[in-house]
Amino acid sequence: MSGKLFRNFSFISATLSFFLLVGIFAVLFSYAQEALHTFGFDFLWNEQWEPDEDDEGGVFGGYIPIVGTLLSTVLAMVLATPLAMGIAIFLTEIASEKVAKPVSVAIELLAAIPSIIYGMWGLFYFAPIVQAVFGGNGVGLLTAGIVLAIMIIPFMAAITRDSMNTTPAVLKESAYAMGATKFEVIKDVVMPYAKGGIIGSIILALGRALGETMAVAFLIGSVMSTVGKVTDPTTSIPVLLANNFAEAEDLEMSSMYFLALILFAISFAVISFAKFYFLGRKAK
């Protein structure tokens, strides 16, 4: 293979990410046209999702799945962030290397378990516990939020641990020499030093929680209703797509593309924000 050919092939491969990203936006946008024209931006506030009998029209609004996505994500973040920080602190500052190593591996394996497994386990083993403790019928926003949190904790903890580990030992030692406690070193030296990485990891985990489908599909209840209590069942954008996309036609189908476009836009915004502001990978 000649040098020029090799270089060109590598260049084309590199631009593929760009074309995929633009391609996804373009395709979703063009398939969402029908829904966009019919409903406009009222789509965002409309709670109805009712196909006509003949299956060709109907009234569709994205309010319930959009709110369900946001609420389950926020709930998961509120539960996961303190735990993930605690785990990262344990791994970097508390545990001896002998303990930290296997615990690190275990936490990372937790991140490798497929989401469908979390969903099944959650449905048969965790939902009954939520039902017994909090009432409701087991599946709902709360169960989905807790299991989502368990799924994103290892991910968040691993990135936070890595960025905490970059704190120069000499900075920590100077603080200890001045009589600081471990917590004060963590709070005043390690955390500020690793701030960018920590915030970045939280936002990346948020992006993951936003788009998670299978675990939530088992656990959120998949019903088109707004939540009054935290244990109520509802639905989210990925779950609605997973369950109804295959059978939908025409206007309903177009409305689903619209929802997918909204989800992609939200996650694109969240992840780019994390990338450009907090995790800027400098060219080495």
Added chain:
Amino acid sequence: MNRLLLNKIILVLSTLSALTGIGFLFWILATLSYKGIVSIHWDTFTKDLVEGGIRNLLVGQFTMALIATAVAVPVGMMAGIYLREYGHGSRLASIIRNLSDVMMSAPSIVIGVFVYALLVDPFGGYNGWAGAVALAIMMIPIIISTTDNMLALVPQELREAGIALGGSKHKIILQIVIRAAKVGIMTGVLLSFARIIGETAPLLFTSANNQFFTMDMSEQFPSLTVSIYNLATYPDEASRELAWAASFILTVIVLCINLLGRFVIRNKK
């Protein structure tokens, strides 16, 4: 509050968080083993879904994942090579790098919808190729990122030695740089394979599922994960047992590939 006391409290809370994390891992693994192992029979591996086994599902899932890997590895590696060796430090390379990181975190269900519009809707039905393409799209950004990072670790002196010997740029990349980064890239490939072998959402409306054994990629293709999703929600006990058996097998596969990846890295150091 007494600062020494506060220190103690925070340290205890952190330790408790770690115990919670580990606790969930063992809880999930224990459940899976307890429900999964008893549900596995000889038939599980030798019969197809239609007869109560998962043979066709395993073959189908692996076929799609392997095809995705065959596409994603060369493309991802070449892109990583461009970012590190040719476009190094340029504005374009840094934009592409960031876009590829964004693609890595794109919701998998959206990729499913995108591939449906591209390869299912126009061709009149679910097919295995669409499933493999969806998995490849998920895999490429991961391979780009690992290749890029691993090439960054190759010492500049190696490249210079190649130049001093009069090697052309692409020869140096192929015969020196890639070889030096081989182990790291292989680990990345293994870990990304472990990630896509357990994916469900991008397959739901690309390959869908097939109860029968088939190697014909142009029709609905058997998928282990999609089957687990379906079986788990059926009311009968036999379906559920099969779902647990399949989940156990899938988790064992994913964890083994992950541990293998780790083992490869450790041997290098």
